Amino acid sequence: MLLFRTGRALTILGVIIALLLALMVRVAYLQTCFRQQHLLSARRQTHTTIRVVARRGSIYDRNGHELAGTIQTAGVYIDPAFMLRHYQQNGRNLNQMDMDLARLATILDCRTDDLVRLISENAGERYIRVAEHMSDRVAEAVTALNLPGVGVEPMCARVYPMGSLAAHVLGTVGADGQGLEGVELRYHRELAGRDGWRRVEKDARRRPISIAADDFVLPQHGGHIMLTLDAAIQSIVEEELAEACRTFRAPRGEAVVINPHTGEVLALANWPTFHPQNLGDSTAEMRLNRSVVVPYEPGSAIKPFIMGPALAWNVTRPEELWPIPAITYVTPYGRRVTDVHFYGRLCTWDVLVKSSNIGMAMLSARMGNASLHRALRSFGFGQVTGIELPGEDEGRLNPLPRWTRYSTESVAQGYELMVTPVQLARAFSVFANGGRLIKPRIVLGRIDARGDLVPDPRSAGAASSCPQVIDEQTAALMRRIMADVVVRGTGTKARSPYWNFFGKTGTAHVSRGRAGYASDLFNSTFIAGAPLENPRVVIAMTIHEPDRRLGHYGGTVSAPAAGRILQRTLEYLQVPPSPPLSMPPPQVIAVLHNFRAELYQQPRASAE
Amino acid sequence: MYKLALCILFMLGGGAVMLALRHQELEINHRIVALQSRIQSRQARLWNQHVQIGIVTSPEAVRRSISEDMALVPEFTLPDRPSSQRLASARHR
Numbered sequence: 001m002l003l004f005r006t007g008r009a010l011t012i013l014g015v016i017i018a019l020l021l022a023l024m025v026r027v028a029y030l031q032t033c034f035r036q037q038h039l040l041s042a043r044r045q046t047h048t049t050i051r052v053v054a055r056r057g058s059i060y061d062r063n064g065h066e067l068a069g070t071i072q073t074a075g076v077y078i079d080p081a082f083m084l085r086h087y088q089q090n091g092r093n094l095n096q097m098d099m100d101l102a103r104l105a106t107i108l109d110c111r112t113d114d115l116v117r118l119i120s121e122n123a124g125e126r127y128i129r130v131a132e133h134m135s136d137r138v139a140e141a142v143t144a145l146n147l148p149g150v151g152v153e154p155m156c157a158r159v160y161p162m163g164s165l166a167a168h169v170l171g172t173v174g175a176d177g178q179g180l181e182g183v184e185l186r187y188h189r190e191l192a193g194r195d196g197w198r199r200v201e202k203d204a205r206r207r208p209i210s211i212a213a214d215d216f217v218l219p220q221h222g223g224h225i226m227l228t229l230d231a232a233i234q235s236i237v238e239e240e241l242a243e244a245c246r247t248f249r250a251p252r253g254e255a256v257v258i259n260p261h262t263g264e265v266l267a268l269a270n271w272p273t274f275h276p277q278n279l280g281d282s283t284a285e286m287r288l289n290r291s292v293v294v295p296y297e298p299g300s301a302i303k304p305f306i307m308g309p310a311l312a313w314n315v316t317r318p319e320e321l322w323p324i325p326a327i328t329y330v331t332p333y334g335r336r337v338t339d340v341h342f343y344g345r346l347c348t349w350d351v352l353v354k355s356s357n358i359g360m361a362m363l364s365a366r367m368g369n370a371s372l373h374r375a376l377r378s379f380g381f382g383q384v385t386g387i388e389l390p391g392e393d394e395g396r397l398n399p400l401p402r403w404t405r406y407s408t409e410s411v412a413q414g415y416e417l418m419v420t421p422v423q424l425a426r427a428f429s430v431f432a433n434g435g436r437l438i439k440p441r442i443v444l445g446r447i448d449a450r451g452d453l454v455p456d457p458r459s460a461g462a463a464s465s466c467p468q469v470i471d472e473q474t475a476a477l478m479r480r481i482m483a484d485v486v487v488r489g490t491g492t493k494a495r496s497p498y499w500n501f502f503g504k505t506g507t508a509h510v511s512r513g514r515a516g517y518a519s520d521l522f523n524s525t526f527i528a529g530a531p532l533e534n535p536r537v538v539i540a541m542t543i544h545e546p547d548r549r550l551g552h553y554g555g556t557v558s559a560p561a562a563g564r565i566l567q568r569t570l571e572y573l574q575v576p577p578s579p580p581l582s583m584p585p586p587q588v589i590a591v592l593h594n595f596r597a598e599l600y601q602q603p604r605a606s607a608e
Numbered sequence: 609m610y611k612l613a614l615c616i617l618f619m620l621g622g623g624a625v626m627l628a629l630r631h632q633e634l635e636i637n638h639r640i641v642a643l644q645s646r647i648q649s650r651q652a653r654l655w656n657q658h659v660q661i662g663i664v665t666s667p668e669a670v671r672r673s674i675s676e677d678m679a680l681v682p683e684f685t686l687p688d689r690p691s692s693q694r695l696a697s698a699r700h701r
Contacts, residue, residue, distance in 0.1 A: 055655060065670065066662035072652035161662035200641060232673040572674055
């Protein structure tokens, strides 16, 4: 029989009370001194936060072809501090670790020595990424190894299904997912989305075992964007531009194709181009979107933008004759203006068709600097177009007070002002759409969750609200005059057997700044629209510094390629062929230089 | 003494049940996490396949669209409509 002994009971009670007191002291210590640190430490030991990556939105062309997309790949990381501690504490040694790393290196297709050195050199670090953009198969193999301190995390990779197509428009994305250029930069906020995260409870081997509902924030995936570009037209333009640059051994060139009624850019190309996924293979110079960013002097391509207002403001008439005294004309204050050929008398119509510098100098002198400046300003030169691409240059159009008496002839020949190809295409659209200065746009809109297109409020605008630069009749007259440029003027190499084009060539010496102009370097430009009866597309194309031995005039270098682009684009758009081109009005025919009616009836023969 | 043993026994039993329930909760949570990971990986695979489809089909579709032998130009012609001459004449009346 057990006996109750007071002494023994008191001893046990004392021990229990002592233990309880010790426990209370410990609890009090944990709850008061360094409470936050202890809580954080406990959370770190039992929980881990996993980033849930948001997918960057895709970019599509106007027909839904994916131009840029995102795929999810896997990255492999190592926690060197945890790994070393684990192998040292669990009765294993570092040799075992090296053997495990050798297995990992085999899967990752890298050298074991590199992995071992990486870990020994970063022994105190908690996170080192050792492999990026691994396939699912590799990720599963790494996970199956079940190595302590080695983990697999999802990561996103930007891919461009169409390769280098429209690279300058799309731009690039950096390794951190930040848009660097082009639409990727301009619309980064819309495309990027926002990463989510989840805080999970983990076991001793750091494997996630549970998650609370409050600890899960869903990622907001990036939105999709649809561009105005048409991948097919873009392909045509890039192909022809590259071919022209190679043929004439030109270091660079640009081409822009635009819908003159809506301002939608159907294609925008620069050469040389680059692959957005292989940035290492390209230089910053190659990635420059010169069509928007780098202005140049357009040469004679500026002449329609002077003659159009001159006709609209009744400064001259198409049949008015200008006395061209010689191949070189000296202005009253001693400025020499030279033509390529001597024509004798030229009517206003032919001044544009034959691109006479002397005729334009005389016309500009009659207009005066103020009217000239107003005319060019009204076509949007010297101002940004507002296209949704980063870094757009406004070109150069000096303020009127800075113009001198020499500016009159310089500007008339396309010097002393600078334009970008996008500005040229926009300005030329005025003639194609009946006189309105539209705003070029590259983004159609966003694609919402249901897959519907939501027009971009920043770029959508009624074409009818655009300013009227010249009246519709003058625009039609200018189109008809410039159709003659392609039939019997400087742009005959652009002529199509099926459609009537209207266009203007331009050739300008390349400026060397204070050193003057290079005598043997040229910018060769051709701007055109088609078809004449109801223009569907306008193109501005410039080839810079072609090999002079092969050709340097806009009509020789740029016009053939631009003509092919127009023809292939109209074929693709299934535009019905044009009716035969009508003759100029009789009063104009009477004064045209070396007029031959058969040129209008044999388009195929003259195109060849 | 028997009462004490009975108490300890019941406490042990209660503890075992609690542990089993806790284990079950952890097990279910673990399965939820695994399921969630699977959903995300399936979603990612779907995106990847979507892009893969684009890579395989889009360039070919565009190439076909612009190939020169498609003869996209319609065979018919519009009736003769010399609008440009009419406009040009109207301007100089």
